[in-house]
Amino acid sequence: PGPEPAVPQSMSPDEDVQRLLIQxxxxxxxxxxxxxxxxxxxxxDKLQLVCNALLQKDEPVPLAFFVHDAEIVASLEKTLAGQxxxxxxxxxxxxxxxxxxxxxxxxxxxxxxxxHSEAVISVAFSPTGKYLASGSGDTxxxxxxxxxxxxxxxxxxxxxxVLSIAWSPDGKKLASGCKNGxxxxxxxxxxxxxxxxxxxxxKWITCLCWEPLHINPECRYLASASKDGSIRIWDTLxxxxxxxxxxxxxxxxxxxxxxxxLLYSSSQDRTIKVWRSQDGVLCRTLQGHAHxxxxxxxxxxxxxxxxxxxxxxxxINPQDVSGSxxxxxxxxxxxxxxxxxxxxxxxxxxxxxxxxxLWRPAEDKKPLERMTGHQALxxxxxxSPDTRIIASASFDxxxxxxxxxxxxxLMSLRGHVSAVYQISWSADSRxxxxxxxxxxxxxxxxxxxxxAIDLPxxxxxxxxxxxxxxxxxxxxxxKDKCLxx
Amino acid sequence: xxxxxxxxxHRKRYGYRLDHHERRRKKEGRxxxxxxxxxxxxIGLKAKLYHKQRHAEKxxxxxxxxxxxxxNTKQKSDEKTPKGAVPAYLLDREGQxxxxxxxxxxxxxxxxxxGKWEVPVPKVRAQGETEVLKVIRTGKRKKKAWKRMVTKxxxxxxxxxxxxxxxxxxxxxxxxxxKKAHVTHPELKATFCLPILGVKKNPSSPLYTTLGVITKGxxxxxxxxxxxxxxQGGKVIWGKYAQxxxxxxxxxxxxxxxLV
Numbered sequence: 175p176g177p178e179p180a181v182p183q184s185m186s187p188d189e190d191v192q193r194l195l196i197q198x199x200x201x202x203x204x205x206x207x208x209x210x211x212x213x214x215x216x217x218x219d220k221l222q223l224v225c226n227a228l229l230q231k232d233e234p235v236p237l238a239f240f241v242h243d244a245e246i247v248a249s250l251e252k253t254l255a256g257q258x259x260x261x262x263x264x265x266x267x268x269x270x271x272x273x274x275x276x277x278x279x280x281x282x283x284x285x286x287x288x289x290h291s292e293a294v295i296s297v298a299f300s301p302t303g304k305y306l307a308s309g310s311g312d313t314x315x316x317x318x319x320x321x322x323x324x325x326x327x328x329x330x331x332x333x334x335x336v337l338s339i340a341w342s343p344d345g346k347k348l349a350s351g352c353k354n355g356x357x358x359x360x361x362x363x364x365x366x367x368x369x370x371x372x373x374x375x376x377k378w379i380t381c382l383c384w385e386p387l388h389i390n391p392e393c394r395y396l397a398s399a400s401k402d403g404s405i406r407i408w409d410t411l412x413x414x415x416x417x418x419x420x421x422x423x424x425x426x427x428x429x430x431x432x433x434x435x436l437l438y439s440s441s442q443d444r445t446i447k448v449w450r451s452q453d454g455v456l457c458r459t460l461q462g463h464a465h466x467x468x469x470x471x472x473x474x475x476x477x478x479x480x481x482x483x484x485x486x487x488x489x490i491n492p493q494d495v496s497g498s499x500x501x502x503x504x505x506x507x508x509x510x511x512x513x514x515x516x517x518x519x520x521x522x523x524x525x526x527x528x529x530x531x532l533w534r535p536a537e538d539k540k541p542l543e544r545m546t547g548h549q550a551l552x553x554x555x556x557x558s559p560d561t562r563i564i565a566s567a568s569f570d571x572x573x574x575x576x577x578x579x580x581x582x583x584l585m586s587l588r589g590h591v592s593a594v595y596q597i598s599w600s601a602d603s604r605x606x607x608x609x610x611x612x613x614x615x616x617x618x619x620x621x622x623x624x625x626a627i628d629l630p631x632x633x634x635x636x637x638x639x640x641x642x643x644x645x646x647x648x649x650x651x652x653k654d655k656c657l658x659x
Numbered sequence: 660x661x662x663x664x665x666x667x668x669h670r671k672r673y674g675y676r677l678d679h680h681e682r683r684r685k686k687e688g689r690x691x692x693x694x695x696x697x698x699x700x701x702i703g704l705k706a707k708l709y710h711k712q713r714h715a716e717k718x719x720x721x722x723x724x725x726x727x728x729x730x731n732t733k734q735k736s737d738e739k740t741p742k743g744a745v746p747a748y749l750l751d752r753e754g755q756x757x758x759x760x761x762x763x764x765x766x767x768x769x770x771x772x773x774g775k776w777e778v779p780v781p782k783v784r785a786q787g788e789t790e791v792l793k794v795i796r797t798g799k800r801k802k803k804a805w806k807r808m809v810t811k812x813x814x815x816x817x818x819x820x821x822x823x824x825x826x827x828x829x830x831x832x833x834x835x836x837x838k839k840a841h842v843t844h845p846e847l848k849a850t851f852c853l854p855i856l857g858v859k860k861n862p863s864s865p866l867y868t869t870l871g872v873i874t875k876g877x878x879x880x881x882x883x884x885x886x887x888x889x890x891q892g893g894k895v896i897w898g899k900y901a902q903x904x905x906x907x908x909x910x911x912x913x914x915x916x917x918l919v
Contacts, residue, residue: 295746311744335744380747401750425751442751444847464887465847468748529889546889553748595748637746 191215194250195264198225201579202516209264214251221246225269236272241265273560273602275486277645279617279626280607284647285323286631287657289316294651296338296638300345302483302494303644305362307348308651309336315350315358317365320647323659327365331358337379340396343387343481344502345494347410349396351379357398359410370413377401383431385451387481388506391499395451397437399426405439407454417454421447428470432519433478433510434536440467440523448535460533462541465526469554473520473578476559476599477513480643482506485559485601490646513561520578522564524552530566532581543581547574554596558603563620565606569593573608575623585623589616598641598648609636609650617648631658778902779845779916783876786811786863791872795830806830812837812907814855814871814879829870837873840913842881842901855913856880856898873913877903881915 191213198206207228212221218239226234239246246253246267292311299306306318315336317327334353341348347368348360355375359368378401385395395416396408405419405426424442431437436457437449446467448458472478482495482505495502518536522545525531530545530552550570557564557578564576573587573594592612599606605626606618613636615629633654641648651657676682701709770777792807808830815836821827843850859878861867873879884897901915 292740292742293744295744311740311742313740334740337747337750378747378750427748462887464889527888544889595746637749 192251196267197264198228199266199268201268201270206269212250214254215249217249218246221250221267221269233274235274238270238272240268240270270562273486273604275602275645277600277602277605279605279619280629280648281627283629283631284659287318287323287325287659288655289325289328290314290651290655290657292335293653293655294637294657295335297640297649297651297657298339298341298348299640299642299647299649300341300348300362301343301480301643302345303642303646304345304494305341305348306642306649307339307341307350307360307362308638308649308657309339309350310651310655311335313352315339315348315360317360317362318657327362329358329360329365329367331367331371332356334378338382340382340384341479342384342393342396343479343506344391344393345481345483347393349382349384349398349410351382351398353378355379355400355402357382357396357408369410372398372408372410372413372415374406374415374418375400375402375404377425380426381428383429385431386433386478386506386510388433388503388510389435391503391506397429397431399429399439401425403441403443405429405437405449407451419449419454419456421456424466427466427468430470430472430475430521431478432472432536433474433514434519436519436536438470438472438521438535440470442466444525446470446521446523446533446535458535458539460523460531460535460539460541462531462544463523463525463527463529465551467523467525468552469524471522471555471557471564473557473561474510474513475557476601477509480509482509483643484509485643485645489644513559520557520561522555522557522566522576522581524555524566524568526551528552528568528570530555530564530576530581532564532576545574545576545581545583547583547586548572550593553594556597556599558599558606558620559601560603562603565597565599567594567597567608571610573597573606573618575620587618587623587625589625589628590614595635595637596639598639600641601643601645607639607641607648609639609652611635613652613654615639615648615650632656778878778918780876780902780904783862783874786867786874791863791867791874792829808832809835809870809872810908811835812873812913814838814858814873816857816871831870835908837907837913840879840881840901840903840915842883842915842917844886844917845919851885853881853883853885856882859900873903873907875903875906878918879903879913879915881917883917 193211193213195209196212197209221239222237225237241253244253290310290312294308294310296309306320307315309315313332315329316325319326332352336350336352339350348362349357351357355377357372361368379398381399383397384393394411396410397405399405403422403424406415407417409416422441422443426439426441428440435451437451440446444463446460447456449456482502518534521533521535523531528548531541532543533541548568548570550568552566552568555566562578564578566574571590571592575584577584590610590612594608594610597608604620606620607615609615613632613634616625617627619626632652634652636650636652639650647659649659791811793810794804795806795808797803797806812835813831838854839852840855841850842853857880858868858871859880861872861877878900880898881901882897883899888896900918903913903915905914907913
């Protein structure tokens with residue numbers, strides 16, 4: 175039996191209140207402490223006190239409690255009202271630790287940054303939130319100063335539209351791919367090019383992805399996917415192509431570098447291929463979609479993007495993560511293990527056939543779940559940073575939320591009046607921002623599953639949105655050539 | 660006026676005048692001056708017509724000269740990045756302008772009301788009875804001619820059994836019965852060999868529809884469970900319509916396009 179929980183006095187005296195035996199369990203199913211007696215009118219705050227005492231952590235962690243997949247909001251009695259309760263058996267209450275920090279909803283547009291002479295196609299914050307980069311149809315990549323919200327550097331070099339940009343996990347390099355199939359590397363501190371142009375692809379670059387920090391703290395390798403159906407792994411220190419992975423018969427739409435040494439690529443030929451990143455050997459082909467696979471998301475996406483940066487430690491003025499390579503690697507590895515837990519990575523893929531599939535690519539060729547319900551093609555899927563919710567943005571003007579572990583449908587978020595292009599989660603997984611072709615952005619609350627704030631202001635379609643990893647800002651760019659913060 | 664080749668004949672026989680070539684050269688040299696003298700002196704309607712024609716000629720000349728000049732010099736190709744930048748996820752998709760979307764919606768509503776549907780092969784040549792059905796003569800003296808044999812490819816269902824031969828009016832030969840069709844998905848541009856479920860409509864005649872005759876333009880129903888399509892409710896789609904695009908009796912196979 176565990177240590178005696180500190181039960182407040184007000185709980186004990188009532189004789190005629192029904193009492194229940196409860197057992198705390200975590201998400202993986204392991205039990206915490208031993209079953210004990212509580213009155214049915216207990217509230218989540220008291221449950222939190224008890225649970226924190228059992229967890230014996232230094233600081234109290236905010237928790238959410240679930241009984242049979244229903245969250246306990248007011249009191250245990252109200253949650254059980256609709257369900258049949260057997261007072262003889264022990265009731266399992268599942269607790270979920272929430273993020274310690276809270277991100278406040280972005281409410282207003284602080285500035286409209288003009289400078290690009292053509293539509294802004296891609297926007298990305300660096301992993302620590304210190305720099306902001308945007309790629310545009312006028313072939314330049316611009317770096318913006320976040321403290322003054324003015325342009326900082328303009329990186330010229332590309333000869334066609336800059337389709338995709340990706341920050342290295344240590345925040346020291348930015349890779350950008352263009353419609354001619356060339357990749358440039360830039361230094362955010364000076365705005366100048368690093369090394370040589372990486373060319374080799376014959377058609378345009380659809381997606382770029384760096385190797386995770388915990389595998390290699392130098393951030394050396396970069397994977398690029400292209401319309402020509404091949405994936406190239408580049409060595410950025412030497413400036414040449416290391417491996418070419420060819421197997422897809424049509425355009426590769428997305429590539430993700432997983433944290434377990436596997437590379438995932440989705441393509442218009444309706445398949446997703448799993449490769450070993452060590453030697454570039456094809457491990458598995460995941461089939462099931464009936465049309466192009468547009469997008470993929472990994473459950474550990476967010477932690478791989480931020481590397482060694484911990485959003486809870488963010489300061490008002492974002493700084494680079496300091497420390498030697500070994501320290502960074504350790505930190506990144508710790509954070510990765512924490513998010514991943516005991517199970518292997520999960521992958522969700524969205525396609526033109528209006529459905530999503532949830533896979534466990536490291537183990538199985540068969541999908542875990544097929545998620546249907548959308549009425550038009552799915553443009554982007556994202557796991558929330560705590561991997562509990564999957565959000566999918568579709569051209570049918572809605573965003574659907576699904577459970578991150580089982581793929582069960584949770585809720586539809588409606589409000590946009592035309593296709594939803596891109597979405598982005600806040601660092602604490604409580605808020606979701608979505609940009610659409612109706613020129614507005616909407617901030618949704620993931621807890622209440624309702625619209626929190628509407629952000630109008632763009633003059634034309636919003637092509638790209640991003641929430642900074644420290645939660646302070648949201649950047650969005652679109653067809654009206656200006657970037658809004 | 661002399662109509663024959665006597666000048667050429669004379670030249671062949673006796674050759675040219677001794678000063679012929681020089682005279683010719685000088686005459687050609689004078690031509691420019693002659694032309695301008697005439698142009699200056701011309702008046703009236705004749706002048707108008709002549710000047711108009713001459714103007715057009717000069718423009719053509721200038722163009723050809725410019726072209727020749729361009730050919731000799733090497734020009735750096737003008738690299739102007741095209742307008743209309745779109746993100747990677749919109750690149751392979753044709754964007755529809757908003758006005759077009761609205762007008763499309765209205766058009767579709769009107770078509771639904773009228774009962775007209777868009778199919779890949781809208782008009783086909785109507786096939787007459789003499790083409791599709793061949794007369795079979797029966798009887799002791801081969802005088803009776805009430806039997807017909809289908810000369811085109813047809814589909815009979817799984818549980819098909821012939822009527823007793825003495826009474827069957829339409830004969831569908833086994834050699835012309837097909838069960839599978841090569842169906843192309845118009846967007847994916849991929850072709851699959853799918854089993855046929857039935858003949859929905861033959862554009863030539865409802866008689867052919869009931870018989871199961873498949874000709875160009877026929878709408879057939881195929882089993883698409885292989886493709887893995889799913890409705891928004893989560894149910895698997897297993898039958899879809901496709902329209903035949905070739906003449907199966909000539910090719911020996913049925914090619915169709917899926918109607919999405």
